[in-house]
Amino acid sequence: MIRRKGIFLVICSGLIVPLLTYVSPGWLAISGIAPSWGILWLMPWALEAGPWAGVIAGLCLALALDSLTIGLPSHLPSLVLLGFIWGRLGSRITPIQGSLNFGFIALLGTFLSGLIFWLQVSLYQKDAINSLVNAWSIHTILAETIMTALIAPIISTWLLAFFKTCRN
Amino acid sequence: MEGGPGLATLRWRFLRKLWPWFFLIGLLGLIRWSKGSGFADFYAVMKRPFWPGPAQREWVEKAVQLEQQVKLKLLEEDNQRLRKLLSLQNSSVDGIVSAPVISRYSKGWWQQLQLGQGSISGISVGDAVLGPGGLLGVIHSVTPTTARVRLLTAHASRIGVWVIQAKSHGVLVGMGTTRPQLNFLVKDPKVKPGDLVSTSPASTILPPNLPIGVIQTINNQALPAPTATVQLIAPSEAIDWVQVKKSS
Incomplete structure (x- = not known):
């Protein structure tokens, strides 16, 4: 019964992610680009629950987030990959602790996710291949990475403690 | 003497x-x-x-305005009739739904708006979305109470446009940036910076002659035909209400 309640709470917290993506406040953005709420949720969950739970959560989250956008790029490749990598990282004997570590992991993860988005856009849109290293994509990747890395130490630390409580 | x-x-x-x-x-x-x-x-x-006062001038101006309105109405009716004969999209002012913008991604990987009106209000996929100044985008998907708009700046956005001054057709392609690219269909489109871009009068998808933007720069070296960068008139970042032009 306690376990079921914990799972229910985890799912509820995950459902808040698409809602946060919709209502992301304008002041929490760098020139209009908001932090990646999906990454902020997935990172503590994958670190806590392991690689396969991370992959499944990444898959579910990607499907939910893709339903909010008009099309490519998709969240699926990046969130599934990050769920697996962070799950492996969390399964190490020494647990990852410290707010700054979370910020650094989020920074690398968001940057990787941004690169995957950029690759999808470049492959999908033939016109964009002419300018593979175009200013807007670099601007988007950097803005999203900085915003996510700045917020991660606060939100992900709190979420990790919440997931630990839910799992126990 | x-x-x-x-x-x-x-x-x-x-x-x-x-x-x-x-x-x-x-x-x-x-x-x-x-x-x-x-x-x-x-x-x-x-x-x-002792000259005639402003009241008399206003009477004359009102009379001129009325005359112009009547002329416009007659021309519009004539235009509708001719467009119907050619099976083209109508440009009537009827069937406009005002909708609030409840969420927006105007920058980043996706360029879209979420509107607070949907199929219950008669909005359907493919309807034109207008902001103050001109066309903003096209309805991409609808739910009973919401509609999602693909902005003209979005990656997969492609619409047929027409440069009024040069009478030249082209395809406006969203590049993910704030300024979409206009791909001309001919080698020498005879356009210049500052020319107005509007929806194509021959369009069977979008209403005709909706203003879109102004040509900012032209790349004559592009192959197979020249391209231009277009500055949009309607700013999607700061609009809280839009108008959806119902196609049916």
């Missing part, structure tokens, strides 16, 4: 008495030669306080 003034002195005195009359005659001669401009100007200055 006694005696009266000399003959020369007398002549001089006589002329001194007469010169104002010469001056007057000369002045009148000038006025006559200039077709009375001095008189007319003087009259206009004097009459200025």
Whole structure:
């Protein structure tokens, strides 16, 4: 019964992610680009629950987030990959602790996710291949990475403690 | 040497008495030669306080406006009839739904708006979305109470457009940036920076002649045909209400 309640709470917290993506406040953005709420949720969950739970959560989250956008790029490749990598990282004997570590992991993860988005856009849109290293994509990747890395130490630390409580 | 003034002195005195009359005659001669401009100007200055007031000017302006409205209505009706004959999209002002913007991604990987009106209000996929100044995007998907708009700046956005001044057709392609790219269909489109871009009058998908933006730069070296960067008129970042033009 306690376990079921914990799972229910985890799912509820995950459902808040698409809602946060919709209502992301304008002041929490760098020139209009908001932090990646999906990454902020997935990172503590994958670190806590392991690689396969991370992959499944990444898959579910990607499907939910893709339903909010008009099309490519998709969240699926990046969130599934990050769920697996962070799950492996969390399964190490020494647990990852410290707010700054979370910020650094989020920074690398968001940057990787941004690169995957950029690759999808470049492959999908033939016109964009002419300018593979175009200013807007670099601007988007950097803005999203900085915003996510700045917020991660606060939100992900709190979420990790919440997931630990839910799992126990 | 006694005696009266000399003959020369007398002549001089006589002329001194007469010169104002010469001056007057000369002045009148000038006025006559200039077709009375001095008189007319003087009259206009004097009459200025008694000119017809602004009320009369407003009556005339209103009458002109009314005349223009009637002319516009007649032309519009004529245009609708002809477009119907050609099976083209109509540009009537009927069937416009105002919708609030409830969420927006105007920058980043996706460029879209989420509207607070959906299929219940008659909005359907493919409807044109207008902001103050011109076309913003096209409805991508609808739910009963919401609609999602693909902005003109989005990656997969492609619409047929027309440069009014040059009478040149092209395809407006979203590049993910704030300024979409206009791909011309001919080698020499004869356009210049500052030309107005609108929806194509031959469009069977979007309403015709909706203003979109202004050509900013032109790349004549592009292959197979020149391209241009277009600055959009309607700013998607700051719009809270939009108008959806229902196609049916």
